[in-house]
Amino acid sequence: MNNPVFVALDTPDIGHAQALAGQLRPHVGGLKLGLEFFMANGPDGVRRMAGLGLPIFLDLKLHDIPNTVAGALRSLIPLAPAIINVHASGGRAMLAASRAACPPPARLIAVTVLTSLDAADLKEVGLADGPEAEVARLAALARSEGLDGVVCSASEVAALRSTWPDGLLVVPGIRPEGAAIGDQKRVMTARAAIAAGASLLVVGRPITAAPDPAAAAAAIAASLAA
DSSP: OOOOEEEEOOOSOHHHHHHHHHHHTTTOSEEEEEHHHHHHHHHHHHHHHHTTSSOEEEEEEEOSOHHHHHHHHHHHGGGOOSEEEEEGGGOHHHHHHHHHHOOTTSEEEEEOSOTTOOHHHHHHTTOTTOHHHHHHHHHHHHHHTTOSEEEOOHHHHHHHHHHOTTOEEEEOOBOOTTOOOTTOSSOBOHHHHHHHTOSEEEEOHHHHTSSSHHHHHHHHHHHHHO
């Protein structure tokens, strides 16, 4: 894929999402549709966005018992997402069931540790080893069950790339130099994340909340080509 930037259209307003996607289509490689969009617009909303001609990353972070997640994936596959994800922390059986329910060409990836969490947050929920160790552990589990890759922060991507050369490493929490980080905690610039080994970048508010979203997206794309 020439442009590794997927723009996160985190809005319940499909008209707004379509308008943004139309503006951004020359400057991004794909669209990320998450829970906020999906809960408001459902499968039909995904189909309408796919009509714009850009690959869709359906970011629903499925996490439940194996049978339920597998059934959900079978229901979503007809929407033809390029990428779809589950939570790695659902465990080995859930990941195996997910893999069986999600055939190519959809690429199945697993969320490791959300970029809104840091070491202190993980400790509060009983994970004392910190993000790097937890990401490595969950990524190894996902790889062992045949998933195509993982979602991780840019802080962990270099270590994962060294052990998973062909993995699809999707990195959110991308922020231009000096930009507000909002509710993210483990962040990096687009250029630094790609240099570290990221396959794809998910960028939301730095583009969608910018005064000129198309210019913001173009600037990120230009930073990667420099």
